[in-house]
Amino acid sequence: MPEGPLVRKFHHLVSPFVGQQVVKTGGSSKKLNPTSFQSLWLQDTQVHGKKLFLRFDPDEETVSLRNSPLSEPLRKGEQKNKARHHQEASDPSSRSLGGDSAVPSGDDGLQCLRGDTPAGGAERWLQVSFGLFGSIWVNEFSRAKKANKRGDWRDPIPRCFWHHPVLVLHFSGSGFLAFYNCQMAWRFSSPVVSPTSDILSEKFHRGQALEALGRELPVCYTLLDQRYFSGLGNIIKNEALFRARIHPLSPGSLLGLPRLEALVDHVVAFSADWLQGKFQGTQQHTQIYQKEQCPGGHQVVKESLGPPGGFQRLTWWCPQCQPRLSADEPKQVQPS
Ligand SMILES: [Zn+2]
Numbered sequence: 001m002p003e004g005p006l007v008r009k010f011h012h013l014v015s016p017f018v019g020q021q022v023v024k025t026g027g028s029s030k031k032l033n034p035t036s037f038q039s040l041w042l043q044d045t046q047v048h049g050k051k052l053f054l055r056f057d058p059d060e061e062t063v064s065l066r067n068s069p070l071s072e073p074l075r076k077g078e079q080k081n082k083a084r085h086h087q088e089a090s091d092p093s094s095r096s097l098g099g100d101s102a103v104p105s106g107d108d109g110l111q112c113l114r115g116d117t118p119a120g121g122a123e124r125w126l127q128v129s130f131g132l133f134g135s136i137w138v139n140e141f142s143r144a145k146k147a148n149k150r151g152d153w154r155d156p157i158p159r160c161f162w163h164h165p166v167l168v169l170h171f172s173g174s175g176f177l178a179f180y181n182c183q184m185a186w187r188f189s190s191p192v193v194s195p196t197s198d199i200l201s202e203k204f205h206r207g208q209a210l211e212a213l214g215r216e217l218p219v220c221y222t223l224l225d226q227r228y229f230s231g232l233g234n235i236i237k238n239e240a241l242f243r244a245r246i247h248p249l250s251p252g253s254l255l256g257l258p259r260l261e262a263l264v265d266h267v268v269a270f271s272a273d274w275l276q277g278k279f280q281g282t283q284q285h286t287q288i289y290q291k292e293q294c295p296g297g298h299q300v301v302k303e304s305l306g307p308p309g310g311f312q313r314l315t316w317w318c319p320q321c322q323p324r325l326s327a328d329e330p331k332q333v334q335p336s
Pocket of ligand 1 (some may be wrong): 299321
């Protein structure tokens, strides 16, 4: 599942295309007409938490979209036109059979911004969310990794829905980007997640994070709250809790500042290692996530946990390494 570190890698892959113009499009997005990207210039890219943002302009130099003839059709397209759009690229694997991913978007720290109405002169940003299986491929298409029924694994036509890019953008520099299983939407203002909540930002504000964790809520709920831990996903949650030896359902208010600080340290360290591993092509080693035994050889417990009425996420923990706090355990120093 793409968490902050992987989204940073996608950002790194996309960055060389900034300053180039879209010369050909493909893909099978239901929500965004791939042809609407034709001739646009990719002017900027940013990553905030688990979302990638790409700024497109109709002109090479102009930032303002005021009076742009593109604005109106795109706005209508986004809101009203549910019809399937096709634009075949030359590669057969961009043939459309599926459509946008039906995977729920999950954690969404930018939900409050989704209703933004396009304003004259606003910047046009494509917001890319990766759900559970989203990815971006550069200058190649995702191929089937297993043989088909006839045993031909070189079959060029993808058979599974996740082998169909929702969007393909060919750029003037002759490279292309293929987006798979991404959820995409236009935004008409700058992405404004504060870097103080981004676990991979140098500006990540530990005090703010500690304050959020110190509430009475189970810490495993707060960790996934993108308002405080932007970029933190289920893997980081499970690993940081295990390394800090904290039971996922511990109310933060009972843990005390030193243990919460240790938890935040593990969140940041694990995420940074993961990011570094992404660039070096190494797999991040997990100790508890999807494991049956912890490194100490104890049986691991797995359960779906989440706020009542909220998104329940599979959680792994070791009852011996991460014992549950008893309610009458004395309260320790509260984070301010
Ligand atoms: Zn254990």
